Amino acid sequence: MITRQAAWAALAQVRDPELDEPITDLGFVRKLRVDGGAVHAQLRLPTYFCAPNFVFMMVADADEALRALPGAAEVRVELDDHFTGGEISEGVGRGFEATFPGLADGDLADLRSVFRRKAFIAAQARLCRDLLAQGWTPADLTGLRLGDLPPSPLAADYERARAAVGQPVDPDAWLLTQPDGSRVPAERVDRHLRFGNALRVSVEGNAEHCRALLAARYSDDLGGAA
Amino acid sequence: MYHKDGVSYYVVDGHVHYWNASPENRNKYGEGFIECFYNYQTSLSPAEWIWPYDKFCKYTEQDMIHDLFETGYVDTAIFQPTYLRDFYPGEGFNTTERNAVLKERHPDRFVLNGSFDPRDGDEGLRVLEEQAERYGLRGVKLYTAEWKGDSKGYKLSDPAAYRYLEKCRELGIVNVHVHKGPTIWPLNRDAFDVADIDDVATAFPDLNFIVEHVGLPRLEDFCWIATQEPNVYGGLAVAMPFIHTRPRYFAQIIGELLYWLGEDKLLFASDYAIWSPRWLVERFVDFQIPEDMQGEYGTLSVAAKKRILGLNAAALYDLKVPAEAQLDSVPAGATAGGGS
Numbered sequence: 001m002i003t004r005q006a007a008w009a010a011l012a013q014v015r016d017p018e019l020d021e022p023i024t025d026l027g028f029v030r031k032l033r034v035d036g037g038a039v040h041a042q043l044r045l046p047t048y049f050c051a052p053n054f055v056f057m058m059v060a061d062a063d064e065a066l067r068a069l070p071g072a073a074e075v076r077v078e079l080d081d082h083f084t085g086g087e088i089s090e091g092v093g094r095g096f097e098a099t100f101p102g103l104a105d106g107d108l109a110d111l112r113s114v115f116r117r118k119a120f121i122a123a124q125a126r127l128c129r130d131l132l133a134q135g136w137t138p139a140d141l142t143g144l145r146l147g148d149l150p151p152s153p154l155a156a157d158y159e160r161a162r163a164a165v166g167q168p169v170d171p172d173a174w175l176l177t178q179p180d181g182s183r184v185p186a187e188r189v190d191r192h193l194r195f196g197n198a199l200r201v202s203v204e205g206n207a208e209h210c211r212a213l214l215a216a217r218y219s220d221d222l223g224g225a226a
Numbered sequence: 227m228y229h230k231d232g233v234s235y236y237v238v239d240g241h242v243h244y245w246n247a248s249p250e251n252r253n254k255y256g257e258g259f260i261e262c263f264y265n266y267q268t269s270l271s272p273a274e275w276i277w278p279y280d281k282f283c284k285y286t287e288q289d290m291i292h293d294l295f296e297t298g299y300v301d302t303a304i305f306q307p308t309y310l311r312d313f314y315p316g317e318g319f320n321t322t323e324r325n326a327v328l329k330e331r332h333p334d335r336f337v338l339n340g341s342f343d344p345r346d347g348d349e350g351l352r353v354l355e356e357q358a359e360r361y362g363l364r365g366v367k368l369y370t371a372e373w374k375g376d377s378k379g380y381k382l383s384d385p386a387a388y389r390y391l392e393k394c395r396e397l398g399i400v401n402v403h404v405h406k407g408p409t410i411w412p413l414n415r416d417a418f419d420v421a422d423i424d425d426v427a428t429a430f431p432d433l434n435f436i437v438e439h440v441g442l443p444r445l446e447d448f449c450w451i452a453t454q455e456p457n458v459y460g461g462l463a464v465a466m467p468f469i470h471t472r473p474r475y476f477a478q479i480i481g482e483l484l485y486w487l488g489e490d491k492l493l494f495a496s497d498y499a500i501w502s503p504r505w506l507v508e509r510f511v512d513f514q515i516p517e518d519m520q521g522e523y524g525t526l527s528v529a530a531k532k533r534i535l536g537l538n539a540a541a542l543y544d545l546k547v548p549a550e551a552q553l554d555s556v557p558a559g560a561t562a563g564g565g566s
Contacts, residue, residue: 018443047265048258051408051417083258096414103378105412114416195446198486201478202445205465208472209442213262216269 002071004034010065011041017057017112019207020119020161026207027214028058030080030221037073039066044080046213052084053111056096063092081217116164117179122203123161124176125196127154138189147171227551228299228535230511235532236551238539239294239303239503241403241438241463241495243320244328248284251316255373259313266500270467275502285499287328295335298496298503301536302545304337305329306367306403306438312374322357329361337543339365339403342394344386345374351393358397364543366399367438371407371417379410383422391430401542402426403461405438418444420451427455434542436493439464440483449486459542460487462534463497469509477515481523489530493539507535529553 011032012024023029023043031042041062045055059077066075077092079085084100091099096108128141130152136144146169149155159169167173167181176184176192184192228235247260264282267275281289294300305328310319317324322340329338340363342354357363371379380387382404394402410417420441427435440460441448452458460483468476483492494510496503511531515523532553540547549555 047262049262049408053414053416083255100413102376103412104414106414108414111414111416194485195450198449198482199446201475201482202443205445205468205475205479206443208468208475209464212269212471213265216265217261219268 001036002034002039002069004032006069007032007034007039007041007066010069011062014058014061014065016210017054017115017119019203019210020115020122021207023058023062026210027218030218037071038076039069039072039074040076040078041066042078042080044214044218045082046210046217048081048083050082052088052100053096053108055079055082055084056088056092056099057108057112059088059092060096113165116161118199118203120161120165120167120179121196122200123154123158125193125200127152127158128176128193129197129200130154132193138193139186141176141193142184142186142189144175145171146173146175149175227301227548228507228511233528233532234548234551234555235299235507235511236536236540236547237299237301237503237507238494238536238543238545239298239300239496239498240436240461240493240539241306242290242294242303242498243306243308244287244290244325245308245320245499246284246317246324247282247314247319251314253313253315256310256313256315256319259310259319263500266464266467270471271501272470272505275505277499282499287331290328290498291332291335293502293504294498295332299507300335300503302335302337302540302543303498304365304495304539304543305339306405307339307341308367308369308372308405309341309343310369310372312372322361326361337364337545339363339367339401340399341367341369342390343368343372343374344380344384344390345377347386351390354390354393355397358399363397363399365401365403366394367403367405369405369407370422371405371409373409377411378413379407379417381410381422383425387426388429391426391433395430395432400432401434401436403436403438406441406444416444420444420447423448423458424451424455427451427458431457433457434459436461436542438495440479440492445479445482449482452487452491458487459491459493459538461493461495463495463500466494466496466506466510467501469506469513473513474516474519476513477519477523480526481515481519484523484526484530489527489533490538492534493542494535510535 011029012022014023028043030044033040059079063077078089087099097104162169174183294303305325307322308320329336338361340357406418408417423435434457436459437448438461465479496506515525
C-alpha cells in the first residue's frame with residue numbers, strides 16, 4: 001500500500017538535470033494517482049520541443065523512483081504534450097538508444113555527468129556569492145573547509161551537488177574545488193568564481209524561462225498536482 | 227531613431243521574422259513550434275503587447291512596418307530566415323524568399339539574410355551562390371536543430387558545414403548568425419552545446435559568428451568561448467524581455483555579457499514578432515544595473531547602449547549611421563538612465 005504522499009516524495013527526488021531543481025517544484029508533475037500498489041504519474045513540460053534527452057532522463061528517473069517504493073506493483077509514467085511523448089512513455093524501460101533507434105549513438109551517461117558537473121559549479125557559485133556578501137573575501141574562500149561553514153540551506157545544497165559528482169562532504173574537505181575534485185589555486189580563484197557566477201546566472205535564467213513558459217502553457221491549470 | 231535626454235540612438239533590430247504559421251501551412255510540429263513562440267510572447271511581454279493567437283500565427287506586412295519603423299524606433303531590421311520545411315510543409319516558416327518581398331518594397335529598411343543547410347550537398351551550394359548573387363547577401367542565419375527527414379540537426383563542425391562556410395567566404399557572406407535548438411544528431415548529445423562555434427570561429431577568423439540568444443541556455447559556455455574568439459558576437463534576442471519580467475536577472479545577464487564579451491560585441495534584437503522593439507528600446511535606454519550589483523558589474527553607459535542598440539550591428543553590416551547618432555555625439559552630462 002503506497003500513500004500519495006510517499007509517491008509525491010519519491011518524485012520530489014527527481015530533478016531536472018539542467019536546472020537542478022526537483023520536478024515537483026518546477027510544476028512538471030501534472031497528475032499523480034495512487035491506488036494500492038498502482039502508481040500513475042503524468043508529467044508535463046514548458047514546451048512541446050523540450051530537448052528529448054533531458055526529458056527522457058526525468059521520465060526514466062521518475063519511473064525508477066516510483067518503482068523503488070515498497071509495495072509498488074504497477075508503475076506508469078506518462079509524458080503529455082511533447083513531440084516525443086509517445087516514444088518516451090513507451091520506451092522508458094528500454095533505455096534512450098533503443099527508444100530512438102538510428103537517432104542516438106549511445107545512452108545518456110555522458111550527458112548526465114556533464115550536467116552533474118554544471119550543477120556542482122552552480123551550487124558552489126550560489127554558496128560563494130552568499131559568503132562573499134557576508135564579508136568573506138575570495139582569498140578567504142580558498143582556505144575554507146566544509147566544516148568551517150555555518151549550516152545553511154545553500155551549504156546543504158552544495159553538499160548534495162558535491163556528492164553527486166563523487167566529491168567528499170566531510171568537514172575536512174576543501175570548500176573550493178573543481179568538478180574533478182582538485183583544489184582551486186589561490187591565483188585562479190577570481191576567474192573560477194567569475195565563471196561559476198556566469199554558469200549560475202545561465203541556469204537561473206533558464207529556470208525563469210521554463211517557469212514562465214510552463215505558466216503560459218498551462219495557464220488554466222497552474223496548480224499541477226501539488 | 228530613438229531620442230531620449232538629448233541623445234540620439236540609431237537602432238538596428240538584429241533579428242526579425244516575417245513568418246507564416248497559419249493552419250494551412252503547418253503540421254502538428256509546426257503547431258507545437260508556433261505555440262511555444264506564442265507562450266514566449268504571452269509570458270514575457272507587458273500585457274498591452276500580447277497579440278491574439280490568430281494574428282500571431284500570421285501577421286501582415288502593415289503590422290510589421292508599423293511595429294518596427296513607424297512606432298518601434300527601428301532604423302534598420304535584419305531578416306533572419308528560418309525555413310523549417312518539415313514543420314511548415316506549405317511554404318516554410320520564414321524563408322528568404324518570403325522576406326525578400328518586403329525587402330523589395332522597403333529596400334532601405336531591411337537587411338536580407340540568407341540561409342543554408344549543410345545537409346543539402348552540392349545542390350545547396352549552388353542555391354546559396356544563386357541567392358548571394360540575387361540578393362547581395364552579407365549574412366546567413368543557421369538553425370542547427372532544423373529537421374530534415376530522418377535527421378534532427380547538425381553541428382557547424384561537421385565537414386559538410388565547413389564546405390558551406392568556405393563558400394560563404396568566397397561569396398562575401400561575412401556574418402554567420404547561429405541559433406541552437408533542442409535537437410541534433412546524435413540525440414543523446416547536448417543539442418545546445420556551443421563548442422562547434424568555437425571550432426569554426428577559429429577555423430574562419432575572417433567570418434563573424436553571431437550567436438543568437440547569447441548562447442542561452444548555455445550562456446556560460448558562450449561567454450567562455452567569446453572571450454577567446456575575437457570574431458564571436460552575441461545577439462540579445464530572448465534575453466531582452468527579461469528587462470520587463472525579471473529586471474534583476476536581466477541586469478545579471480547583461481552584466482555577465484559586459485564582463486566576458488564587452489559592449490562592442492552585443493547586438494540588440496527583438497525577435498519580432500515574438501516581441502516588439504518599441505518597449506524593449508524604451509526600457510533598455512532607461513535601464514541601469516541596480517546599485518547593489520554595480521560593485522560586481524559596473525554600470526551601463528550611454529555609449530554602451532548606443533553600441534548595443536545599433537552601432538555594433540551597423541559596423542558588421544556597413545550601415546550608414548547619421549551624424550547625430552554617432553558615438554562622439556553624446557552631449558556632455560547625458561545620463562545613462564535608470565534614475566541613477
